[in-house]
Amino acid sequence: MPAWEAYIRRVEPYVPGEQPKRRDIVKLNTNENPYPPSPLAEEALARLSADTMRLYPDPTASELVDAIAAAHGVKPSQVFPGVGSDDVIAMAFLTFFNSKKPILFPDISYSFYSVWAELYRIPYECPALDAEFRIVPEDYMRESGGIIFPNPNAPTSLYMPLAEVERIVAANPDVIVMVDEAYVDFVDAEGGAGSAPAGPAPVSALSLLDRYENLLVIRTFSKSRSMAGMRIGYAVGSESLIRALNDVKYSFNSYTLNRDAIAAGAAAMSDGQYFLDTRRKILATRARACGEFRALGFDFPEPSGNFLFVRHKERHAAEIFAALKERGIYVRYFAKPRIDEYLRVTVGTDGQMDTLFTALREILG
Ligand SMILES: *Cc1c(COP(=O)(O)O)cnc(C)c1O
Numbered sequence: 148m149p150a151w152e153a154y155i156r157r158v159e160p161y162v163p164g165e166q167p168k169r170r171d172i173v174k175l176n177t178n179e180n181p182y183p184p185s186p187l188a189e190e191a192l193a194r195l196s197a198d199t200m201r202l203y204p205d206p207t208a209s210e211l212v213d214a215i216a217a218a219h220g221v222k223p224s225q226v227f228p229g230v231g232s233d234d235v236i237a238m239a240f241l242t243f244f245n246s247k248k249p250i251l252f253p254d255i256s257y258s259f260y261s262v263w264a265e266l267y268r269i270p271y272e273c274p275a276l277d278a279e280f281r282i283v284p285e286d287y288m289r290e291s292g293g294i295i296f297p298n299p300n301a302p303t304s305l306y307m308p309l310a311e312v313e314r315i316v317a318a319n320p321d322v323i324v325m326v327d328e329a330y331v332d333f334v335d336a337e338g339g340a341g342s343a344p345a346g347p348a349p350v351s352a353l354s355l356l357d358r359y360e361n362l363l364v365i366r367t368f369s370k371s372r373s374m375a376g377m378r379i380g381y382a383v384g385s386e387s388l389i390r391a392l393n394d395v396k397y398s399f400n401s402y403t404l405n406r407d408a409i410a411a412g413a414a415a416m417s418d419g420q421y422f423l424d425t426r427r428k429i430l431a432t433r434a435r436a437c438g439e440f441r442a443l444g445f446d447f448p449e450p451s452g453n454f455l456f457v458r459h460k461e462r463h464a465a466e467i468f469a470a471l472k473e474r475g476i477y478v479r480y481f482a483k484p485r486i487d488e489y490l491r492v493t494v495g496t497d498g499q500m501d502t503l504f505t506a507l508r509e510i511l512g
Pocket of ligand 1: 178230231232233234257297301327329366367368369375378379380
């Protein structure tokens, strides 16, 4: 064994869902949006001339940052953009999780968190979700090096009411609390328990930012904006947190977002109506899917993302997963403790879901 072998940073990498080359796959395995992005995004790309490829992109991505800030009613100095939220979260771990105390995230959650913690050698502990897969806020009210959780959680699709999120943030003024809101746009505010008489109550932790300087909210264009292939994510937080993130970014790589992502992302963010229309379609299909899954003998936690986390009462998930794959229908299966009886199924178009349910009826006999 050569001596340098001992000095290689060994990590067990994150394994993303399969991206099949075949175009005829019904792809319900990585929570992509089945609808195209806003037509304004395509128009913005068409306006870019190939000649500008010579030039570096704007290192501040200000066109995109301004569009995001305007959409959320915050200052541009409160927005940190990155190459997908994976890049933003990795940068945030590096910037904020430098305590010797363990950071906390749920035992069942986005499996990239432990990979980054290992990569950066950040100690971590994973409080268990309760028997109904709920995050227990009290588990996050102790000394730690920081906290991160998705809301809605992945892969459960369960949403934690904003009041609970606030309790966690308020109980931890000495550390940074990151709320990964990859799926928050799919929370059904009208139908949800939190609706106030005067209209839907806020569901996003963005509404807490005015009161908590230790809060970082992380968002992505990959799911609700149909732009997973463009790789755009961002964090919103207090100006001091965003400044710290930028200092780390500029010590790493100045040109993270390319020209296409900046232009298309800014255009998509400005198209509020298209976003609402797409969201409404997904929520309608999700409601229909709930009924179909139930009729087929599945149970599942109440979904608030663009996906369901389903378990059949009799047949094993690995078996259903394989039978669906044989028929060209991809869903996600995690062979992990506590969740190996479940399948994570992305909400596709109505047509894709029809294909899925026809196949499931065959498989389940
Ligand atoms: C999809 C997802 C991300 C990453 O999204 P990108 O912006 O595509 O990198 C982050 N967190 C959770 C919980 C996700 O499901």
